[in-house]
Amino acid sequence: TNGVITIDPGYKNTGSCESAVTFLDGEKGILRYRGYAIEELAEKADFLETAYALIFGNLPTKVELEKFHSDIKSHSLVDDDVRKILEAFPKTAHPMGVLSSLTSALTAFNPSSVDINSREEMYSAIVRILAKFPVLVGWTMRKKKGLHLNYGKNSLGYVENIMYMMFKQPNEDFEVNPIIKNALDKLLILHADHEQNCSTSTVRIVGSSHAGLFASLSAGISALWGPLHGGANQAVLEMLEAIKEDGGDTKKYMAKAKDKNDPFRLMGFGHRVYKNFDPRAKIIKKAADEVLNDLGVNDPILEIAKGLEQEALSDPYFVDRKLYPNVDFYSGIIYRAMGIPTDMFTVMFALGRLPGWIAQWKEMRLRKEPIGRPRQIYTGENYREFVDLEKR
Numbered sequence: 001t002n003g004v005i006t007i008d009p010g011y012k013n014t015g016s017c018e019s020a021v022t023f024l025d026g027e028k029g030i031l032r033y034r035g036y037a038i039e040e041l042a043e044k045a046d047f048l049e050t051a052y053a054l055i056f057g058n059l060p061t062k063v064e065l066e067k068f069h070s071d072i073k074s075h076s077l078v079d080d081d082v083r084k085i086l087e088a089f090p091k092t093a094h095p096m097g098v099l100s101s102l103t104s105a106l107t108a109f110n111p112s113s114v115d116i117n118s119r120e121e122m123y124s125a126i127v128r129i130l131a132k133f134p135v136l137v138g139w140t141m142r143k144k145k146g147l148h149l150n151y152g153k154n155s156l157g158y159v160e161n162i163m164y165m166m167f168k169q170p171n172e173d174f175e176v177n178p179i180i181k182n183a184l185d186k187l188l189i190l191h192a193d194h195e196q197n198c199s200t201s202t203v204r205i206v207g208s209s210h211a212g213l214f215a216s217l218s219a220g221i222s223a224l225w226g227p228l229h230g231g232a233n234q235a236v237l238e239m240l241e242a243i244k245e246d247g248g249d250t251k252k253y254m255a256k257a258k259d260k261n262d263p264f265r266l267m268g269f270g271h272r273v274y275k276n277f278d279p280r281a282k283i284i285k286k287a288a289d290e291v292l293n294d295l296g297v298n299d300p301i302l303e304i305a306k307g308l309e310q311e312a313l314s315d316p317y318f319v320d321r322k323l324y325p326n327v328d329f330y331s332g333i334i335y336r337a338m339g340i341p342t343d344m345f346t347v348m349f350a351l352g353r354l355p356g357w358i359a360q361w362k363e364m365r366l367r368k369e370p371i372g373r374p375r376q377i378y379t380g381e382n383y384r385e386f387v388d389l390e391k392r
């Protein structure tokens with residue numbers, strides 16, 4: 001501090017806003033969306049209901065939910081020129097880069113998503129993105145797999161339709177697997193919001209310049225991409241695969257994670273706020289067991305993950321630093337069992353986080369928050385004369 005400005009790297013001790021959307025208690029491992037506990041939402045609600053509650057403040061009545069879903073369905077077509085933009089990407093493009101670009105491109109095809117000044121305009125932009133984003137997710141995955149693209153089917157439920165766009169093959173009928181549908185509902189609910197995390201803070205600060213909803217979401221997707229944030233779920237599977245290739249030698253990776261000279265971290269462990277356990281990880285770990293059992297998948301990766309967790313929970317380095325499995329540690333194991341490619345895991349995180357980003361952006365705009373513009377403490381050169389090129 002210089003007496004006027006206090007520097008707080010990573011904003012570890014800085015609050016950026018007041019919010020009524022999500023409550024979490026890092027010590028007690030509590031997470032609630034609009035006061036509803038995630039444990040109850042994961043058990044009793046579906047993803048669209050949860051999205052409605054986050055965005056509009058209360059769980060919807062049957063009539064409200066049906067109207068919400070039909071409004072979303074009326075915008076489920078994505079302009080064919082967006083598909084042409086997708087075709088232009090190389091197969092090697094990372095899905096998060098594709099998704100962020102296509103989401104930003106939607107702004108060009110939906111100019112009304114920029115200048116949003118009334119609740120009606122806000123509602124219109126919200127149902128549009130909730131309708132079109134799952135199409136982009138499905139297209140991104142199908143492109144990655146070299147498969148033809150699916151458009152949505154309005155006769156299906158919201159999550160069923162997501163599965164349709166991701167998995168429907170042209171030569172087969174589409175059957176909703178209830179085990180996968182329930183697991184996907186649960187995973188998306190558990191990822192739906194998490195107060196002022198890195199990507200949500202990005203959505204808020206970009207939105208604070210009134211850049212528009214889709215542009216703010218595109219920025220949030222880029223922030224989520226990083227391996228320290230949402231990219232961790234992909235990094236966890238890559239780490240577990242490496243350990244498996246290495247003969248399952250978890251001790252070697254534990255040593256690497258503790259070695260100060262080694263940048264390697266145990267991906268899927270640790271959290272800025274949760275210092276005892278991540279309540280989402282507990283639910284997801286249980287779901288991973290159930291899904292793999294129900295699908296009859298015997299994935300050695302799951303056993304390695306459990307072994308790693310056991311070792312870390314009894315290792316002083318991790319216990320002293322309060323490093324426990326977070327939301328990303330087990331989620332990838334379920335996505336893998338569903339046949340989702342590893343580099344699509346963070347796209348699934350973005351799909352889950354979409355309602356939370358929307359809810360937080362909406363709150364920021366309705367509260368007319370000022371444009372985000374932090375200060376700094378200058379540590380550079382004092383004034384010095386300009387020197388002509390010949391004399392340098």
Ligand code: SDX
Nearest residue numbers: 194197228229230232257265266267268269270271272321
């Ligand atoms: C998400 O914020 C959110 O809410 C995010 C999220 C959401 O829903 O939006 O919950 C989703 O991003 C979950 C986190 C996913 N990331 C990872 O799993 C990557 C691995 N974890 C870390 O990089 C780390 O734990 C963070 C980024 C999650 C938190 O970092 P902090 O709070 O800035 O903590 P830090 O980097 O200052 O670490 C504190 C100490 C350090 O050791 P010392 O310097 O004190 O000796 O703990 C060590 C770190 O080296 N440490 C780890 C570690 N995480 C922290 N050591 C080994 N392995 C790890 N995973």
